[in-house]
Amino acid sequence: MRECLLCHQFLSANERLEGIRRCVNRLVSPRHYPQVFSLFNRLPLCVGCLAGLPFVGETICHRCGRNMSAASSDDPLLFCTDCRSFLAEVDPLTANRSALRYDEQVKAVVAAYKYRGDERLAELFAVLAASCYYRYYSGISFRLITYVPLHDKRLAERGFNQVELIAKGLGRMVGLPVLPLLRRIKYTEKLSIQSGRTARFASMQKAFAPGEGASQSFRLRRSGWLSRKTDRPKVLLLDDIFTTGATVRSCASAIKAIPDFADVEVYSLTLCR
């Protein structure tokens, strides 16, 4: 007897297939439809909760993936107000895309996963990350997936790294290796408590250093004479929530600071924007 992960009601078969069909059709192109459909089908989530998930809409900011209302200008590359003010700066992160909008309901679910430790939700988030991957990043060939690390102390306290579980799930679903390229050397306060863009950026300065996965840079090199060595290798970085982007940007700079990874392009995928 399976229960829905979110509402704990019995999973009834009525209209579930239809609901999944509609949702997946809206999200991904027909090419990836079968894969994503089977992922959602295997997930214990009832139709009501699936329909209630606040997926990011059609118009998004090109840089940070934020959900935006319909474009007023005909600018093909839309930017949100945050990104517009920093357009001139060099961004270590190439782009970010997200699966869900960060509203009250999502906040509660993420809190249940992260703070209460309900690890069964990792499967749900991995499927959402996969749907986001196929929606936006299907054309990009990544070499590997990595994730934002937790400080050792925090890890021992919580017992698990919530992003690591999602990254492993995603890697399994899309067939990419997952490596911990970084480790956190600064024991920062929970970012959810800090307010203000500058405060967050300040606490993230120099917070990351190369981790155990950094030595496996051989994964970056694509073998075979057909590969175009002039292409910059691309790396996918995973995190749970993107508020100002301080965390992922700091991670991206730290990745680029690793000698073998100097010329990579870092794309990020966050669950919530």
Added chain:
Amino acid sequence: MREYLLYVKEEENALRAYITPCFHIDKLFWQERNGQRLYVIGRSPSLALAFALREKIGTFAKRRRLTAKSVLEMQRLAASYVREANKLYVKEGHAGYRYTFRAEPIKRENLPPEAGHERVSEEAKQLASILSGRSLLEEEAEWLLKKRGRFMIPMIWLLQWLVLMNKTEWRPGVGMDIHKHWWQRRLRFICWRCSSRSHLVRTECHSCRQPCVYCSSCLTMGRSKCCTPFICVQAENTGKGCQDSGSLLAWEGEYTPAQEDAARRAGQFAVETGGEAAFLIWAVCGAGKTELLFPAIDGVLRKGGRVLLATPRKDVVLELAPRLQAAFPSVTVRSVYGSSEEKWEEGDLIIATTHQVMRFYRCFPLVVVDEVDAFPFHNNKQLHDAVSRAVAKEGKLLYLSATPPERLRKQLTGSTAVLKPHSATHVLLARRYHGHPLPVPEIKLVPRLMEKVNAGRPVAELISAAGHMLAQDRQVFVFVPRVEDVDTVLDYLQGLLPAYAEKMAGVHAADQGREEKVQRFRRRENMLIVTTTILERGVTIPRSDVIILGADASVFDEASLVQIAGRVGRSADAPDGTVLFLASHRTQALYAAKRQIEQMNRLADKRWAADGKQQKAGRKR
């Protein structure tokens, strides 16, 4: 990463095994006592493994002496157990971490200067009084201690001291053992906090780096895991110390003779030392159950004990707390539920929701369980275990219900068919406080009832009954089986009784505006309400009637039908009413409910026939 040591100590002619997170504290303790030899078998970060090994080694060590050979034997036993556990864990499909149990010698650990014998036992006593009577996970205990006091010595050391003094019991949050299952052996886990064996989730835990399992049934109250201790601290004798200082009860009302009898019996049961352990008060709907508890509570409080009242829902807690505080003004009353601010405060009379009861350990001489047949108590063994755990040694358990479940009926009244008025373990209160009998339901069978309603065709029995009731200016409850039926039936009735259409409303559990609608119904702005079983308990509306549409649905079992019928005729000035069960075919529950109500009425008539009309009915406030 914390490691738990397993060591054995020589005692008389046997060896006993102990587990500790801080060996130096144990050395300090045994030094003072009798300075015998201790030998370490090994250490592991997984508490569940350590406990399982202690069981195994305990049986081995019962009649051995501490020799090199026996120590070697024990180490070998432990190693083979760990190997088997690892094998089973991998077989059950989980790669990753393995159990480790190292048998290395330990380095000398120096005690920090402030951890002398006196200091430790002093602080341990302080800690025991703060945590007395509670069963908490380590993180909850840490949090509570931080709020209440400052300790120089780490909490886990003080707890170990208390464990050695036998004042505290501890277990892993989730325990593990290898169980012989048919032809194979399997790993079995159990959550010691909520005693559930299912809904246990395997996880890769970075805190202990061993196979670790957490419990998802009690996850809302914190994670109970294999590597975190679950601590049960014995209760000290708190209480007001006001023995025999006269009654604490400040309640002005009076009982009917029937209530008087029931309350007296319950009170006798509660204060009697020895004797029965459980008692059932079977009081019909509207009999004034809460007031019956007063003598029992009073008796126990006067003896210096504490009382716990467990109810299913938070709103019942909120309703009862002021009434009980008013009845016992000099007693500290605490309401404990998920979002309550005073749930960690001390108190003598505690009213808690059923899940919060899991946090108490053997500290109440009297525990009252209200509405033992309602959700979530119904069929939930874990909650019953939690309630039994909260009762003090030789304490008493008092069940209160209008429709007790079969199991309790058999256990405490002796039989399910014949209704005896009282016995050593139960009392039956068959009359309402105003003395009038319960309205007996009328069962009408209408073939293809729901099809007719869904098609919009008029059902004469329903329409004429509802019309009649509304015409007499009486309010009407219409119960339907499913949430989806509420809107259908509402439209149907509005269509066929257009004169009252604006005065009709429908509610169900997920309805946002249900509070509002129920308020309007109480104020008589709505005269008819279509509802699911959420209104079956706890609602009192004078001058009302009840129609159940589709009473043959499985959601209407005997208890539910009796409770719904109990909504009618609760007030003294309108004690009669109509209860109509409309069904399309017969079910056992319908006739069983009618029979139960008739039996109750007969019993009440028989016993109090001599009294005639009740004078001075006990008022329900």
